[in-house]
Amino acid sequence: MSLVKLQGTPSCFVCGNENDNPRSLGLNIFWDNESRYTFISFIPDESWCGYEGMVHGGLLAAIIDDAMAWSIKASDDDIYVTGKLTISFRKEVRCGKKYVAHGFLERKEGRRAYTSAVIKDEEGNTCVEGGAIFIRVK
Numbered sequence: 001m002s003l004v005k006l007q008g009t010p011s012c013f014v015c016g017n018e019n020d021n022p023r024s025l026g027l028n029i030f031w032d033n034e035s036r037y038t039f040i041s042f043i044p045d046e047s048w049c050g051y052e053g054m055v056h057g058g059l060l061a062a063i064i065d066d067a068m069a070w071s072i073k074a075s076d077d078d079i080y081v082t083g084k085l086t087i088s089f090r091k092e093v094r095c096g097k098k099y100v101a102h103g104f105l106e107r108k109e110g111r112r113a114y115t116s117a118v119i120k121d122e123e124g125n126t127c128v129e130g131g132a133i134f135i136r137v138k
């Protein structure tokens with residue numbers, strides 16, 4: 001594994017910083033140059049939850065959205081926005097436990113970039129699976 005820290009977007013809800021966005025989760029995003037996927041490690045706290053102790057699915061969607069967006073950005077300077085996002089919640093994500101998200105660029109077709117993502121727990125179980133179509137902005 002050869003991880004490179006990506007710069008993040010200062011104002012981003014997921015990967016921003018507290019000066020530019022006090023509500024940002026402030027997550028660091030890394031790029032694995034060998035395996036060619038993004039890597040986001042996180043430990044959710046109570047403020048991330050919907051039901052008590054169970055992390056809100058919308059927030060997990062935001063994390064995989066970012067993981068996938070940066071899987072494109074790692075090799076492309078153009079701007080892409082999320083056009084379509086699909087997500088499957090396979091196993092609950094609990095606060096206080098450690099998780100990793102990975103985003104993969106599958107292929108590009110014209111202005112479209114097809115991506116996928118997973119969130120896994122420390123035991124390697126898949127908790128969340130997702131996919132997205134990003135569209136290159138003209």
Ligand SMILES: CCCCCCCCCCCCCCCC(=O)SCCNC(=O)CCNC(=O)[C@H](O)C(C)(C)COP(=O)(O)OP(=O)(O)OC[C@H]1O[C@@H](n2cnc3c(N)ncnc32)[C@H](O)[C@@H]1OP(=O)(O)O
Nearest residue numbers: 008009010065066069070073081082083084110111133135
């Ligand atoms: C300081 C450092 C800065 C660095 C900076 C790096 C930033 C890097 C990380 C960013 C981290 C944040 C990541 C958050 C990412 C979001 O959350 S972005 C916010 C959510 N998304 C949006 O708000 C998008 C809103 N939608 C739109 O603006 C417009 O619908 C779109 C997507 C631009 C498309 O509009 P359009 O340009 O008119 O495109 P259109 O001609 O209709 O379609 C173009 C092609 O895309 C296809 N397409 C369009 N929409 C869709 C769709 N929804 N589904 C499937 N296909 C579609 C069309 O079929 C067409 O295909 P082709 O015919 O070319 O084969």
